[in-house]
Amino acid sequence: MKQLLQSLKDGATTVAEIPAPRCGNGQVLVHTSISLVSAGTERMLVEFGKGNLIQKARSQPDKVRQVLEKARTDGVAATLEAVRSKLDQPLALGYCNVGRVIESRAEGFAPGDRGVSNGKHAEIVAVPRNLCARIPDGVTDEAASFTVLAAIGLQGIRLAQPTLGECVVVTGLGLIGLLTVQMLRAQGCRVLGIDFDPARLELARQFGAETVNPGAGEDVLARAATFSRGAGVDAVIITASTKSNEPVSQAARMCRKRGRIVLVGVVGLELSRADFYEKELTFQVSCSYGPGRYDPDYEEGGQKYPIGFVRWTEQRNFEAVLDLMDSGALKVEPLITHRFAIEDGAQAMDLLTSGQPSLGIL
Structure with a gap:
């Protein structure tokens, strides 16, 4: 399958052919129809990747402190090798994904369901059930991609x-x-x-x-x-x-x-x-999409927060947004400015730093 990857070393974006993920316990496997570029987050990642080591250090002072601490304990040579190794690892981009479920090992989802999730820019994604929401019939895939x-x-x-x-x-x-x-x-x-x-x-x-x-x-x-x-x-x-x-x-x-x-x-x-x-x-x-974010028990383990104690989790916020779209109260069509095939994903990322006006990039 095709997936959009970015090099943290030089900021280059490539469309790579990689094996499709398997559907794990508590997950749904989704065949992507469309994904939305998060301009703010993904522009920051592209600019970070294109910066030199000094620019990267200035943009992430917390990481610099971790590197200095590692250098004191492990030595400069080992630390430098670890940093280079980290920068050599490609980064999977994207977190606004829409598609159709092709396999489900999660309660509440079945093959054929349309779903929105925080999956990557990839043809197939495997996503935990608490990070997915079913899309109402009245909401298009393009509109649903704005949910996250x-x-x-x-x-x-x-x-x-x-x-x-x-x-x-x-x-x-x-x-x-x-x-x-x-x-x-x-x-x-x-x-x-x-x-x-x-x-x-x-x-x-x-x-x-x-x-x-x-x-x-x-x-x-x-x-x-x-x-x-x-x-x-x-x-x-x-x-x-x-x-x-x-x-x-x-x-x-x-x-x-x-x-x-x-x-x-x-x-x-x-x-x-x-x-x-x-x-x-x-x-x-504010922390991302809502309660449950960055809690591994909720996101990866599938643990639900009782609605009587936590009314709005990240998944319930997804559902609330989709309901607003379905009712016509939330309109996203005027926000779409560009559309790219996944094969042209690198052009979409280049657009972020080109200075050309853009908003919703699909």
Whole structure:
């Protein structure tokens, strides 16, 4: 089967012919029909791979500390060999997969079912049952491929706990940001979107949000004050990707007293205590698709979280997103900008760093 792989040594992306996976206990085997590129995550991986050793070290200081510790205990030569070996291992890309089940050893799935999962960009994927969800008949495969990214935004919304009529700012209108705008609108919130890209701002307006463009000289804080009728916004969900500390600082300044800030994206985190102290603001980092993420007992072992104690797990968030799509409340067709065959997967990855405008790459 074909699978998209990336070299961590030089960032090169290749379509490799590798053996198809087997269906393990508690897993489903899926023949892929389509997968979505997660532009933020996969661009970061491509840029990391293309960087030299110094650039790689600067981007991952935690890994540098681990390398230095290993060098102290194992010696420089052994550590250097281990680093080179790690960089020689290809990385499987992707985590937004849709296809049809061809074999199931998991309760609730049968051959022929259409399913969405966090499987890779590959013709066949084997995925644990808690990382899959069945697709309603009214949702197309292309639309369903946005489920995982939308679940990331949905988890940020759940942490922000918005109520009907509240004013919520979404900073960063990439795929996750634009999906988050729609879900907030579906929940009855007023939404203000912030981005530098006029095309993305236009999409946010089509989805019912008001917008502000700092790149055009618009005053974000003044616009937020007007938007919130002078009270300060109730919550800010940050879906941007930048090294700057400005998104968090800006969020704190535009919030009302005891407002909530949730970080979904990746931004600088040098915070001003005064900004948070004087308003008693709440700041929380959202973890991926929801409860269960990175818990091996849940993800690999198939252990369910009791619904009476954990209402929304990552799988249940997948299902909630699919229900929104099925009802027409979440529209993804306007977000699709490019389509590639898997044989041309390397071109899709090159697009991420080309500077050419793009959003949903299938």
